[in-house]
Amino acid sequence: MEATLLEMKNISKDFFGNTVLKDVNLTLKKGEVLGLVGENGAGKSTLMKILFGMKSIEETGGYGGTIEFDGKPVAFHSSEEALASGIGMVHQEFSLLPEFTATENIVLNRESTRYSVVSELFGSRLNTLDRQSMQKKAIEAINKLAVKLDSEMLVGDMPVGHKQFTEISRELSRDGMKLLILDEPTAVLTEHEALALLSSIKRLAASGISVIFITHRLAEILEVCDQILVMRDGCIVKQLDSGNASVSGIAKAMVGREVDTSSKKAKEVDVETAPVEMEIKNLWVDMAGETVKDVSLQVHKGEILGIGGLAGQGKLGIPNGIMGLYPAGGTVTFRGKEIKLNNPSDCLASGLAFVSEDRAGVGLLLDESLEWNISFSAMQVNNKFLKSYLGGLVKWRDEDAIREVTQRYVDALQIKCTSTRQKARSLSGGNQQKVCLAKALALEPSLLFVSEPTRGIDIGAKSLVLQALRRYNEQQGTTIVMISSELEELRSVCDRIAIITDGKVIGIRPAHCPSEEFGLLMVGHQGEGK
Amino acid sequence: MNKMQRFIKEFGWPRLIIAAFLLSLFVIAPFAGVNIGTSLTDTIMRFSMNGVMVLAMVPMIHSGCGLNFGLPLGIIAGLLGGTLAMQFGFTGKLSFLMAIVLCTPFALLFGWAYGKLLNRVKGGEMMIATYVGFASVSFMCMMWLLLPYSNPQMVWGYGGSGLRTTISTEGYYYHVLSDFLNIKIGHLSIPTGSLLFFALLAFLMWAFLHTKKGTAMTAVGSNPIYARASGIKIDSIRTLSVIMSTWLGAVGILVYEQAFGFIQLYNGPFYMALPAVSAILIGGASVNKASITNVIVGTFLFQGIVTMTPSVMNSIIHTDMSEVIRIIVSNGMILYALTRKTEETR
Numbered sequence: 001m002e003a004t005l006l007e008m009k010n011i012s013k014d015f016f017g018n019t020v021l022k023d024v025n026l027t028l029k030k031g032e033v034l035g036l037v038g039e040n041g042a043g044k045s046t047l048m049k050i051l052f053g054m055k056s057i058e059e060t061g062g063y064g065g066t067i068e069f070d071g072k073p074v075a076f077h078s079s080e081e082a083l084a085s086g087i088g089m090v091h092q093e094f095s096l097l098p099e100f101t102a103t104e105n106i107v108l109n110r111e112s113t114r115y116s117v118v119s120e121l122f123g124s125r126l127n128t129l130d131r132q133s134m135q136k137k138a139i140e141a142i143n144k145l146a147v148k149l150d151s152e153m154l155v156g157d158m159p160v161g162h163k164q165f166t167e168i169s170r171e172l173s174r175d176g177m178k179l180l181i182l183d184e185p186t187a188v189l190t191e192h193e194a195l196a197l198l199s200s201i202k203r204l205a206a207s208g209i210s211v212i213f214i215t216h217r218l219a220e221i222l223e224v225c226d227q228i229l230v231m232r233d234g235c236i237v238k239q240l241d242s243g244n245a246s247v248s249g250i251a252k253a254m255v256g257r258e259v260d261t262s263s264k265k266a267k268e269v270d271v272e273t274a275p276v277e278m279e280i281k282n283l284w285v286d287m288a289g290e291t292v293k294d295v296s297l298q299v300h301k302g303e304i305l306g307i308g309g310l311a312g313q314g315k316l317g318i319p320n321g322i323m324g325l326y327p328a329g330g331t332v333t334f335r336g337k338e339i340k341l342n343n344p345s346d347c348l349a350s351g352l353a354f355v356s357e358d359r360a361g362v363g364l365l366l367d368e369s370l371e372w373n374i375s376f377s378a379m380q381v382n383n384k385f386l387k388s389y390l391g392g393l394v395k396w397r398d399e400d401a402i403r404e405v406t407q408r409y410v411d412a413l414q415i416k417c418t419s420t421r422q423k424a425r426s427l428s429g430g431n432q433q434k435v436c437l438a439k440a441l442a443l444e445p446s447l448l449f450v451s452e453p454t455r456g457i458d459i460g461a462k463s464l465v466l467q468a469l470r471r472y473n474e475q476q477g478t479t480i481v482m483i484s485s486e487l488e489e490l491r492s493v494c495d496r497i498a499i500i501t502d503g504k505v506i507g508i509r510p511a512h513c514p515s516e517e518f519g520l521l522m523v524g525h526q527g528e529g530k
Numbered sequence: 531m532n533k534m535q536r537f538i539k540e541f542g543w544p545r546l547i548i549a550a551f552l553l554s555l556f557v558i559a560p561f562a563g564v565n566i567g568t569s570l571t572d573t574i575m576r577f578s579m580n581g582v583m584v585l586a587m588v589p590m591i592h593s594g595c596g597l598n599f600g601l602p603l604g605i606i607a608g609l610l611g612g613t614l615a616m617q618f619g620f621t622g623k624l625s626f627l628m629a630i631v632l633c634t635p636f637a638l639l640f641g642w643a644y645g646k647l648l649n650r651v652k653g654g655e656m657m658i659a660t661y662v663g664f665a666s667v668s669f670m671c672m673m674w675l676l677l678p679y680s681n682p683q684m685v686w687g688y689g690g691s692g693l694r695t696t697i698s699t700e701g702y703y704y705h706v707l708s709d710f711l712n713i714k715i716g717h718l719s720i721p722t723g724s725l726l727f728f729a730l731l732a733f734l735m736w737a738f739l740h741t742k743k744g745t746a747m748t749a750v751g752s753n754p755i756y757a758r759a760s761g762i763k764i765d766s767i768r769t770l771s772v773i774m775s776t777w778l779g780a781v782g783i784l785v786y787e788q789a790f791g792f793i794q795l796y797n798g799p800f801y802m803a804l805p806a807v808s809a810i811l812i813g814g815a816s817v818n819k820a821s822i823t824n825v826i827v828g829t830f831l832f833q834g835i836v837t838m839t840p841s842v843m844n845s846i847i848h849t850d851m852s853e854v855i856r857i858i859v860s861n862g863m864i865l866y867a868l869t870r871k872t873e874e875t876r
Binding site for chain 2: 323325344345346347348349354356361362363364365366367368372376377379380381383386394395396397
C-alpha cells in the first residue's frame, strides 16, 4: 500500500451564507489519479481553489475543515505557498504568453541565469539568460508528458492541444511537483489530442505524481482514473473505483435522476428498407471552417440519422447548406421533389426544419418573447396562428393561438420560464435550446435537422432534449437528421451514423457498432465493410 | 409602492424627468406672463404637425434599418406632391387629397431606390441615410429652380420661373385638417382634424405591425439571421420598410404645411430629420425597437419642451432670446436622445 499524499477532512465553505461545500472528505495516494465530476456549480472548482490556496477563498471568509498534505497539516494562504509545497494547477483558461516560445513559457520567472558584469553593478535582476539550460529544463518537462512538442515554437502559433501541453509542462517543470490539478484540460482538445493527454496522465501517475482530474467527459474519467468522486450540490454523493464504475452510473449520480444513455428501444420498422425520404447528391457547401466538399447521402423515412465527425470536417455545413443559410450546390431531392438550394423559404415550405447550432445567432430572437420565438417560423411559413380578414388581404396575428401553442411546448419540453412572454435572452442555455427545438417542432416538419442539440447545456437538459427528439420521432414519425460532435450522444439516439471527414462521407454504420469503429472512421481509416 | 416602481420602470426615468420639467414650465408660465391657453394650443398644434413625421421613423426602426436620418428624401416627395397639386390647379380640400395622391409615386420610387441603397450598406445605415437626406436636399435646390412650374403663386415674381423659397398654401390646403372640427375654448384651440388624421395613420401602422408582414418586419429588425432562417426575404422587407418610412415622411410634411400655412422649399427639409429622430428616442424607442406609444409620448414631450422653454424663458429674462434658446433646447434634446440610444441586439 502506498503512502497517502493528500487528505482533506470535513471541508466546508460558504459564500456569505450560501453553502457551496459541506463536509467533503477526500484522500489521495501517491501516484493515484482521482477523477472529480459533477454538474456545473456542484462545487468542484471551489474545492480545488481551497486546496490551491486561491485568494478568493480567504477573501470570502476562508473555509472549514483540515487539509493534510504529504504528512503535514497545511493551510495555504496563497497559490505561491501551494506551488512551493508541490501542488500545480492547470486552469480551464490558458495563462500563456502567445509571443513567447514554449520553453520561455515553461520556465517563465524561473529561468536559469548566468552571472555577468552588469549584474555585479545592478544586482541579480540583470543576469543573462542561460538559454541552453532553460531548453534542457523545458525538454525534460515535456518528456515527462511524452508528447511531441516543439520547445522553440511560439505559443501563439500552436494548435490548442499543444498550448494545453505547454501549460502542463510548465507545472511539471517545477521542482518537487507532487500533485497536479487539471481543471477540464480536455474541454478544448480534439478527441485525438485528448487521447494523447490521457496517456500522458497515466505516465505521470506511474512516475509517482498524483493527479486530480476534473472533466465533463465521463469516458475519459473511466479510462485514466483509479478513483472517482461524484459531486452534487456541494457534497460528494458517490465514491467509486474505476473498476466497478460505468458512464451511466456516474451520470446518474451526477444528476440524481435516471439518465438513459445507451439503452434504446429497437425500432419496429427496419429503417434500412424504409423508402428514401431525402436524397443528397454531390452536395458542396461554402461555410467557413466547415466546408462540405462532396456529400452524397440517403435519409430513410422515419429514421434518426446521425452525422458525426471531428470539428472542422464539414458535418455542420450539411444542414446549413441544405437549409440555405450558406452558399451551396449539388442536388437535394425531398420526397421526389428537388429542393431549391440557397432558398430557406422553399426548404421550410417543403416540410424541412432546422435547429441551428448557433442558438444566439440564428436560433433565437433574443429580445422577443418566447411566444414570438416559437410561433414565428410557423406563422411565416405555414400561415399558422393567423386570422384572415377582408378575404385574406389582412393576415392578423392570432395572439390567443400563439399563447396556446407556446404554453403547449413549454409544458411538453419542460421549458423553465416565468411566463410565455418572457424574453428569450433571460433563459438559461438549456432552456434556450428547448425553445429552438420548439420553434422547429411548431413547423410540424416531416424532416428535422438538429445541429449540436446539446452543445453547452448541462446533462439534465441534455437528456430532456434527446428524449424529446426520440419521442417526436417515434410518435409523429418525424425523420430526424442529428449532427453532433459527441459520438456517444449520437449512438444513444440514432439508428445509423454517417461520419464526415474532410468534407465527405467516409462511412455509414448502424449505431450499435462499437465506438472504436466510428473513432477509426473519424480519423480517416475507412476499414473493411465499405 | 410596487405598482409605482413598475410604472416608473416601464415609463422610464428619462421620460418622467422630462415630463416633470415640462409640467413645471406650465406651472411657471402664468407667473411669467405667458398664457396657458396659448401655450397649450401651440404645443398641441406642433404635436399634430410633427406627429406623422415621427411616425415615419417606426417602420425603419422595426426592420433594423435604424433611425431614418434620410427623412428629407420623403419630405421632398411630399413637397413635389404638394407643389404639383397646386400647379395642376386643385384648390381647397381636394388639393390636399391630390397632394397625397401625387406625392405617392415619388415616395414609392425614392423609397425603393433608397431601400436598395441601404441594403448594400448594412450596419452603416444611419450614416448613409444622413447623407442621402443632405444630398437629395442639395440636388432639389437646383431642381426647384429648373422645373417648369408656372403657377404665379409659386414662382418668383421677377423672371417668372423657378419656385420661391416660401410658398403660401392660402387658398389651397391651408388648415384643411386643422380647421376640421376645430374646438375653441377661450385661448385654447384644438386642431381636431390634424389629430384625427395622425390617429388614423398611427392606427394603420399599429395594425400593420400586427399582421404577418409586420411581424416579419419586427423579426428582421430583431435578428435578421433568424428571420432569414425562417424563410423571410430580408432585403425586400427592409425595402418595404424604407418605402413606408419615405411615404409617411411625404405625408408628414403635407400635414405640417397645411397647419403651418407655408411650403418651405430649398434648404427647408435640411434639418427636418433630427427633431423627428429625437422625438422618438425621447419617447423611449431604441435603435431597433419602437412602438406607437413611443411616438405619441416622444412627440408630445419634445414639442412641448421646444414650445414652452423659449416662451417661458423669454418672459423671465425679458430679452428676445427665443431663437437661441430654441436652438439650444432642441439640439440639446437631440444630443441627449442620441446618447440614450440603445442597440439591443448586435
